[in-house]
Amino acid sequence: MGKLAQLGLDIAKLWSKYSGSYFSGMKNTLVLALIGTLIGCLIGFVCGVLNTIPYSKSDHPVKRFVLKLIRVIIRVYVEVFRGTPMVLQAVFLFYGLPYFSDNAMRFSSVWAAAIVVVSINTGAYMAESVRGGIISVDPGQTEGAMAIGMTHVQTMTSVILPQALRNIMPQIGNNFIINVKDTSVMFIIGFPDFFAAHRAAVGASYLYFPSATVEMVGYLSMTLIASFLLRWMEKKMDGSSSYELVQTDQLTMTAGTYRHPDDGTPFDERSLEYVESGKEER
Amino acid sequence: MSEKILQINHLSKSFGSNKVLRDIDFSVYQGDVISIIGASGSGKSTLLRCINLLETPSSGEILYHGRNVLKRGTNPAEYRSHVGMVFQSFNLFNNMTVLENCVVGQVRVLGRDRETARQHAMEYLEKVGMAPYIQARPRQISGGQKQRVAIARAMAMDPEVLLFDEPTSALDPEMVGEVLNVMRRLAGSGMTMLVVTHEMAFARDVSKRVVYMSGGVICEQGSPQELFGNPQKKETVDFLSRFRG
Numbered sequence: 001m002g003k004l005a006q007l008g009l010d011i012a013k014l015w016s017k018y019s020g021s022y023f024s025g026m027k028n029t030l031v032l033a034l035i036g037t038l039i040g041c042l043i044g045f046v047c048g049v050l051n052t053i054p055y056s057k058s059d060h061p062v063k064r065f066v067l068k069l070i071r072v073i074i075r076v077y078v079e080v081f082r083g084t085p086m087v088l089q090a091v092f093l094f095y096g097l098p099y100f101s102d103n104a105m106r107f108s109s110v111w112a113a114a115i116v117v118v119s120i121n122t123g124a125y126m127a128e129s130v131r132g133g134i135i136s137v138d139p140g141q142t143e144g145a146m147a148i149g150m151t152h153v154q155t156m157t158s159v160i161l162p163q164a165l166r167n168i169m170p171q172i173g174n175n176f177i178i179n180v181k182d183t184s185v186m187f188i189i190g191f192p193d194f195f196a197a198h199r200a201a202v203g204a205s206y207l208y209f210p211s212a213t214v215e216m217v218g219y220l221s222m223t224l225i226a227s228f229l230l231r232w233m234e235k236k237m238d239g240s241s242s243y244e245l246v247q248t249d250q251l252t253m254t255a256g257t258y259r260h261p262d263d264g265t266p267f268d269e270r271s272l273e274y275v276e277s278g279k280e281e282r
Numbered sequence: 283m284s285e286k287i288l289q290i291n292h293l294s295k296s297f298g299s300n301k302v303l304r305d306i307d308f309s310v311y312q313g314d315v316i317s318i319i320g321a322s323g324s325g326k327s328t329l330l331r332c333i334n335l336l337e338t339p340s341s342g343e344i345l346y347h348g349r350n351v352l353k354r355g356t357n358p359a360e361y362r363s364h365v366g367m368v369f370q371s372f373n374l375f376n377n378m379t380v381l382e383n384c385v386v387g388q389v390r391v392l393g394r395d396r397e398t399a400r401q402h403a404m405e406y407l408e409k410v411g412m413a414p415y416i417q418a419r420p421r422q423i424s425g426g427q428k429q430r431v432a433i434a435r436a437m438a439m440d441p442e443v444l445l446f447d448e449p450t451s452a453l454d455p456e457m458v459g460e461v462l463n464v465m466r467r468l469a470g471s472g473m474t475m476l477v478v479t480h481e482m483a484f485a486r487d488v489s490k491r492v493v494y495m496s497g498g499v500i501c502e503q504g505s506p507q508e509l510f511g512n513p514q515k516k517e518t519v520d521f522l523s524r525f526r527g
Contacts, residue, residue, distance in 0.1 A: 140372075
């Protein structure tokens with residue numbers, strides 16, 4: 001009990017001094033995660049769409065070659081950025097560019113560098129998610145669209161991508177939450193996120209564990225609120241679960257509930273055998 | 283004689299070494315209502331899908347108003363907008379309401395403005411009795427209702443010929459009637475229709491011509507009276523006897 005009270009006191013001490021830097025760190029973390037996820041999704045959609053352009057043997061060889069080349073490039077991109085740690089990607093980009101270009105090229109701000117790294121990283125994960133989302137849409141949807149004369153682009157934009165987006169919403173949420181947490185590695189290039197606020201606070205106060213507790217609670221609150229908002233958005237996308245009837249439907253024949261208007265007319269669809277066998281019962 | 287819309291010459295289709303269609307010759311005239319019957323696996327659906335270029339035929343030609351649509355350089359999307367199709371599994375767009383389903387093709391493919399498209403769609407939705415449901419989403423309506431919307435969606439594109447791929451096979455028995463009724467009325471209004479079906483009563487009473495397919499070839503064809511009343515080939519007799527029971 002005494003220890004907990006001590007922890008409370010330490011946190012209060014930290015909070016009175018560093019609450020401003022904790023809050024601005026949280027804000028920066030959320031903004032970076034949000035922008036990174038959005039741009040990452042955009043990259044993912046472009047890759048996923050390019051990856052699923054259909055081609056057949058009867059297509060022009062140049063078209064086939066270009067499409068195959070695009071798939072290879074995307075594959076390499078996905079494997080490289082999914083297969084290396086984000087912290088190293090940040091270092092590579094932030095310090096590698098000036099190293100190779102003799103300081104001619106460098107990121108003017110850590111914000112730009114951090115956004116680029118998080119976006120590219122998220123894009124690599126999203127590329128595969130979007131491909132999966134597109135593949136998982138019932139092929140009948142594509143056939144339905146083609147049958148009314150839609151081109152591949154029209155089919156994609158009107159029918160497939162909206163459904164794919166709904167399908168991969170949980171994945172997008174996943175990526176956003178991962179980004180909220182994983183942007184903590186951006187302290188390596190001096191990005192002032194929530195975790196950087198912790199490093200600054202403990203550097204001055206030596207209250208390691210109390211500050212870590214603040215971080216834990218802070219990260220968890222951010223991710224919980226994010227999950228809640230994502231669920232709500234998914235519900236919103238599904239649309240209303242009910243609909244309004246404009247008037248009654250004349251054609252539905254619910255078996256046995258009422259006489260169908262076509263009963264007895266030449267439009268009566270029931271087979272004669274059935275009608276005859278049912279005659280005695282009426 | 284009315285105008286010839288489609289002429290199919292020596293059409294064949296194989297999936298790998300499996301020959302599903304062999305050397306099909308077949309014509310469709312303006313106002314024709316043709317039922318294609320036959321056992322499962324006889325190539326009926328494949329023939330229909332080839333006509334709409336959802337499958338690429340292995341050889342042969344499909345002449346649409348005398349122009350071969352299988353030649354390189356023809357635009358399959360443009361051709362398909364004249365040849366409507368109704369599927370066994372409805373294939374309504376799940377991300378749209380009933381009304382949007384019938385509007386989107388007119389707007390994006392035919393370039394109609396939204397209001398004209400909406401009015402046109404409503405006309406057909408009323409004809410199929412689905413006007414009350416325009417705000418519903420496909421997952422909220424029954425199979426028979428979905429299929430009626432699918433018919434309205436196809437008709438709203440003003441196709442020259444409408445293909446039906448077993449439109450009632452995925453439906454509960456009590457919903458078959460509502461869809462067949464709509465198709466009957468459509469046939470009565472002079473629409474050119476090609477119907478793959480297992481509904482023998484529909485084939486007998488509504489169609490002008492019945493085609494019996496077996497083993498990837500057209501085994502026998504003729505008027506319903508000829509084919510049902512006096513079938514010439516042994517396969518046709520056997521097939522029909524299974525339905526008379």
